[in-house]
Amino acid sequence: MLRTAASFDAQATLGFLVSQTSSIEQEVYAIRYADIQYPNLVPVDTSAYPWARTVTYFTVDQAGQADWMNGNASDMPFAEIAHTKYETTVEAAKIGYRYSLEEVNQAMMIPGMNLTADKAAAARRAAEELVERVVLSGDTRKGFLGLVNQTSVPQAAVPNGAASSPLWSSKTPGEILADVNNSIVGAWSATQQIELHDTVLLPIAQYGLIAGTPRSTNADTTILSYLQANNIYTATTGQPLTIRTLRQLTGAGAGGTNRMITYRRDPQVLKFHMPMPHQFFPPQQRMLEFIIPGMMRLGGLDVRLPKGISYNDGI
The missing domain is CATH 3.30.2400.30 (Major capsid protein gp5 fold)
Incomplete structure (x- = not known):
């Protein structure tokens, strides 16, 4: 064959x-x-x-302050900039x-x-x-x-609520709202109203909590809905605050606690x-x-x- x-x-x-x-x-x-x-x-x-x-990039810091002068002034303030190189x-x-x-x-x-x-x-x-x-x-x-574990980022523990616990599961809606707004306001104040955070990231459980819990007794809005409409970023800029869930935040905080991140989503801040x-x-x-x-x-x-x-x- x-x-x-x-x-x-x-x-x-x-x-x-x-x-x-x-x-x-x-x-x-x-x-x-x-x-x-x-x-x-x-x-x-x-x-x-x-x-x-x-990849090499530079950050720029500026210094200098204008002041009043008179006609006979012989001194002049100057603006200066300093470049810092990173790779x-x-x-x-x-x-x-x-x-x-x-x-x-x-x-x-x-x-x-x-x-x-x-x-x-x-x-x-x-x-x-x-x-x-x-x-x-x-x-x-x-x-x-x-994003969840930078060593240079300011880190703080949220305060205890009326139930003597920092956990959102033990806090009132008002205390939870205060934790978020205080984080945004704290950064804004510490940087002389420069760094106004526009994004909030939460662990899954905490996001689910505010998405399903009423703002107050008999309220027709949740903590999440209320927060999106009533926060320092939206009040200042008229723009919506971005609130997302991120599973990597569970246990990412000090001592294995859950972490919330607020930040300004801008290439000047992070890239x-x-x-x-x-x-x-x-x-x-x-x-x-x-x-x-x-x-x-x-x-x-x-x-x-x-x-x-x-x-x-x-x-």
């Missing part, structure tokens, strides 16, 4: 795969993951050279996906059949989860700190550098499989104005 040797056109297979992955990548990068929060919590800067080893290390991370030779050729057999985007989507999801961890919690292996957002590279054949490499390059979260953020522990 005559047997025909198995064969395949390597160039045709690779060409088919290239066209497929181009379409797959467009689909995957259009996906928005509902529980990936970092793009909404911190400004992300992708402007640096993708292969830069570090952020950029690190590379990788995640890709692969197809077997069998998968690709089976897809080629049937006209109109496409490779699924599942593997590429899983790789992309893994990349986003790594970025999320770095931005929010940092990474000890690279010496990065995240995350990602010179090379995650991307896939052209397919490469390795033995009997095709590899689609993926990588990204990112730095840690830079807190440029620590007083633009406040940690309040014990809630």
